[in-house]
Amino acid sequence: MRALAVVGILSPGLMDGKRRKKLVRCEDLSALYRQSGDDPNQVLEWHKKGGGYLHPSLRATQLPGRGWALCLQPGAPLVPAGTVLVRSPPQLLWVAHESESLEVAEPLAPGESLPKASAALRRRLVEALKAPVPDPFVQSMHPPDSLPLRLVAGSVSSEPSEDAKELLKGTSILNHTLSLRSKLLKAVKPELELAKDKQATWEACVWAQAVIMSRAFHVPKDSDRLLLIPIVDIANHAPTYALANAEFSDNKDGSMSMIASRDITSEEEVCVCYGEHNNEQLLFCYGFVIPENPCQGMLCPLPFPDTPARAELLHYTLADLRRRHGRNPSAKAGPTLRRPSKAEPGSSELLLALKIFDISEEKAKDLLSLGSAERVTALEANCQEWVMALNFLEAWRAEIPWRRPAEPSSGASGAAAQLQQEAEDLIEAAMKEIAAQLPLPLYLRFYCFTHQWNTLLRFLR
Numbered sequence: 001m002r003a004l005a006v007v008g009i010l011s012p013g014l015m016d017g018k019r020r021k022k023l024v025r026c027e028d029l030s031a032l033y034r035q036s037g038d039d040p041n042q043v044l045e046w047h048k049k050g051g052g053y054l055h056p057s058l059r060a061t062q063l064p065g066r067g068w069a070l071c072l073q074p075g076a077p078l079v080p081a082g083t084v085l086v087r088s089p090p091q092l093l094w095v096a097h098e099s100e101s102l103e104v105a106e107p108l109a110p111g112e113s114l115p116k117a118s119a120a121l122r123r124r125l126v127e128a129l130k131a132p133v134p135d136p137f138v139q140s141m142h143p144p145d146s147l148p149l150r151l152v153a154g155s156v157s158s159e160p161s162e163d164a165k166e167l168l169k170g171t172s173i174l175n176h177t178l179s180l181r182s183k184l185l186k187a188v189k190p191e192l193e194l195a196k197d198k199q200a201t202w203e204a205c206v207w208a209q210a211v212i213m214s215r216a217f218h219v220p221k222d223s224d225r226l227l228l229i230p231i232v233d234i235a236n237h238a239p240t241y242a243l244a245n246a247e248f249s250d251n252k253d254g255s256m257s258m259i260a261s262r263d264i265t266s267e268e269e270v271c272v273c274y275g276e277h278n279n280e281q282l283l284f285c286y287g288f289v290i291p292e293n294p295c296q297g298m299l300c301p302l303p304f305p306d307t308p309a310r311a312e313l314l315h316y317t318l319a320d321l322r323r324r325h326g327r328n329p330s331a332k333a334g335p336t337l338r339r340p341s342k343a344e345p346g347s348s349e350l351l352l353a354l355k356i357f358d359i360s361e362e363k364a365k366d367l368l369s370l371g372s373a374e375r376v377t378a379l380e381a382n383c384q385e386w387v388m389a390l391n392f393l394e395a396w397r398a399e400i401p402w403r404r405p406a407e408p409s410s411g412a413s414g415a416a417a418q419l420q421q422e423a424e425d426l427i428e429a430a431m432k433e434i435a436a437q438l439p440l441p442l443y444l445r446f447y448c449f450t451h452q453w454n455t456l457l458r459f460l461r
């Protein structure tokens, strides 16, 4: 009974007794995740019968590397901005309110703002799998197998394997994912204790958590409602709000719609923006990365300063820096490494953080009382921070496992490998940038002292 009844149930059109019996004996829960032959029409039918609306020119289809997607049919007339593309009535939505839940729940991951609502949805999803035939909506909720939580989920009774951890080394996601796994294990302990088959229950809980991370929406953004929205949840992600061609609309009658935010033409894919996320955030929550993502940056694996004035100073000055360059000022997550550009060096946030690490608490208090412009001048990096940054970047790069350059990045680990490659490229670019600033004698001294001859030869001007 390891696979519950779920495995058979999740294969559309296979409900005859003989076939189902065979599938129930299957030894894994892989049918909880998207298969290449999955057909979206079952859930579309179910949605229509339940009172849902789908624009007649839209169809759900599989796109390589993107799973299911909503696209305008070939030859369909232009759909003008403002058109309702999908409407899901309240009775088909799964809604959890943070304020209505009495339970105590801790956030499982950084940035999770509705932990009680997530816990309530997770429990409901796991329960739904126990039904003899879960409804087509539940059957359609397939999170990607490249989601980091899935990569490290492994066995309920042992630690994640070194091989699984290797896939995320050198990125801030490794620690976040391991922490998410252990917090989830703790949160579902009561269910696991009651379960006959602990591994199957653990896998169902991982599936439910993965569904919430990759398919649940928090609408409106500042409300306490977490929703699973059939059909609307088939829309894939556009990197920025400006690049999306559709958006959610929260209706007065409790239904949810997706509306065209600009004209959409024949065969175009309908995409919403899940949030302007960089590839680290996308991989952690959604299991994919976007090549040349315009929302760029990778979190530098640095601890935040551990004294109040230095922590506050870093927070404010990072926000200042971001505002000045037209980026989202939120600085909660700490300094990021970016692609160098004419407007801004890629290592500017790292250099700022290293400078603040090196000053006293008293000096930090003084700087906090100054205006923004004076602070910027006082916190300008010099040779000392450049050398510290080179040291830090060398250590960061050494964390990333060595990979054969031609190795194809496909399968479940492909997106993680692409993120590691992105980290390597950003580190290399930042090192070049810093090497170009450093006076030659200092540069030579650093590399001779650290015996990193390869880097020395590569960057020697």
Ligand SMILES: C[S@@+](CC[C@H](N)C(=O)[O-])C[C@H]1O[C@@H](n2cnc3c(N)ncnc32)[C@H](O)[C@@H]1O
Pocket: 034, 065, 066, 067, 068, 069, 140, 142, 143, 144, 214, 215, 233, 234, 235, 236, 237, 238, 285, 286, 287, 288
């Ligand atoms: C809300 S669901 C969208 C529907 C999903 N494609 C499916 O098969 O059901 C989010 C998931 O879709 C995939 N996805 C969304 N946008 C993507 C994109 N721009 N590139 C690749 N995969 C994407 C990821 O697997 C993500 O976790």
